[in-house]
Amino acid sequence: MVESREKVALVTGASSGIGEAIARRLLQRGWRVAMTARREERLVSLVKLLDVAGDRTLTLVGDVTSAADRQRWVQRTYERWGRIDALVNNAGYGQRGPIELVPVEAIRANFETNLFSLVALTQLVIPLMRGRGRGRIINVGSVAGRIARPFSSVYDATKHALNAVSDGLRGELRPFGIDVVVIQPGFITTEFVDAANKVSGEVIRHMGVYSEAWEAMQKSIGTVKRLAGRPDDIADLVERALDARHPRARYSGPKHAKLFLALKWLLPDRLFDRVFRVRRSP
Numbered sequence: 251m252v253e254s255r256e257k258v259a260l261v262t263g264a265s266s267g268i269g270e271a272i273a274r275r276l277l278q279r280g281w282r283v284a285m286t287a288r289r290e291e292r293l294v295s296l297v298k299l300l301d302v303a304g305d306r307t308l309t310l311v312g313d314v315t316s317a318a319d320r321q322r323w324v325q326r327t328y329e330r331w332g333r334i335d336a337l338v339n340n341a342g343y344g345q346r347g348p349i350e351l352v353p354v355e356a357i358r359a360n361f362e363t364n365l366f367s368l369v370a371l372t373q374l375v376i377p378l379m380r381g382r383g384r385g386r387i388i389n390v391g392s393v394a395g396r397i398a399r400p401f402s403s404v405y406d407a408t409k410h411a412l413n414a415v416s417d418g419l420r421g422e423l424r425p426f427g428i429d430v431v432v433i434q435p436g437f438i439t440t441e442f443v444d445a446a447n448k449v450s451g452e453v454i455r456h457m458g459v460y461s462e463a464w465e466a467m468q469k470s471i472g473t474v475k476r477l478a479g480r481p482d483d484i485a486d487l488v489e490r491a492l493d494a495r496h497p498r499a500r501y502s503g504p505k506h507a508k509l510f511l512a513l514k515w516l517l518p519d520r521l522f523d524r525v526f527r528v529r530r531s532p
């Protein structure tokens with residue numbers, strides 16, 4: 251068990267990118283952190299680096315889509331520290347490709363990781379938080395939870411759905427002292443694009459009539475990449491969401507994320523579509 255002022259977080263997808271930055275930040279702030287991911291070697295060496303004494307972290311290897319792994323993560327965190335103050339649902343990946351060509355199984359798989367498994371893990375943690383009358387659930391969504399783009403709308407749909415679930419949960423859990431927050435990152439330099447290209451490799455290699463538009467899209471993404479933020483920018487947002495007495499429903503960043511969200515809100519669809527317009531192959 252931990253001293254009552256020491257807080258405990260369970261962070262999924264902590265082996266790289268945004269999850270790693272969040273875990274690092276929480277440890278710097280004196281939290282105890284249970285870190286989950288599939289890549290064991292990667293997670294173990296990261297934990298050794300972040301927690302030399304080995305008494306402030308739990309290394310929980312596993313797949314968020316496995317019910318047994320989710321159960322084990324929550325159980326081990328609870329057994330070790332007796333509570334979970336914050337659940338940071340961060341594990342996720344992007345599926346790319348035009349809707350016509352992405353196999354429905356791949357669409358299901360993306361929802362399985364980014365939404366269904368996240369909800370299932372949250373369902374395990376809610377009773378523990380409700381028992382203490384407090385807790386904070388931080389869902390790492392995306393600007394893509396508000397804006398859907400050509401060739402990315404499968405992933406974008408998972409994040410739109412996460413926004414809906416988070417809005418519902420926020421109202422359901424407020425009477426029990428549990429806050430629900432969505433973090434909406436814009437482009438952040440991580441392994442996300444490589445992972446998305448890897449999982450979407452088969453679709454990308456067979457773009458057919460979409461090839462030209464896809465290539466044009468890649469070029470414009472190259473431009474936006476120059477605006478990309480760092481994982482620490484998102485750790486800043488999570489820190490704010492956890493420190494706030496009354497957290498906001500959503501935190502967005504870096505600056506370009508706020509700009510895109512404002513444009514989406516301000517512009518009629520026909521005008522906003524031009525931001526991500528693609529050319530058609532002849």
Ligand SMILES: NC(=O)c1ccc[n+]([C@@H]2O[C@H](COP(=O)([O-])OP(=O)(O)OC[C@H]3O[C@@H](n4cnc5c(N)ncnc54)[C@H](OP(=O)(O)O)[C@@H]3O)[C@@H](O)[C@H]2O)c1
Pocket residue numbers: 262263264265266267268269286287288289290292312313314315340341342343344363390391392393434435436437438439440441442443445
């Ligand atoms: N980078 C961006 O521009 C951006 C923008 C908006 C939102 N986001 C969101 O931020 C979150 C983190 O992404 P990132 O950018 O940090 O990408 P990343 O570097 O690829 O990290 C993804 C993390 O999720 C874990 N993960 C993926 N699938 C998993 C599974 N089935 N089971 C367990 N862990 C799994 C990965 O660990 P293992 O591979 O070791 O399992 C890794 O730790 C995602 O939800 C993503 O949608 C990213």
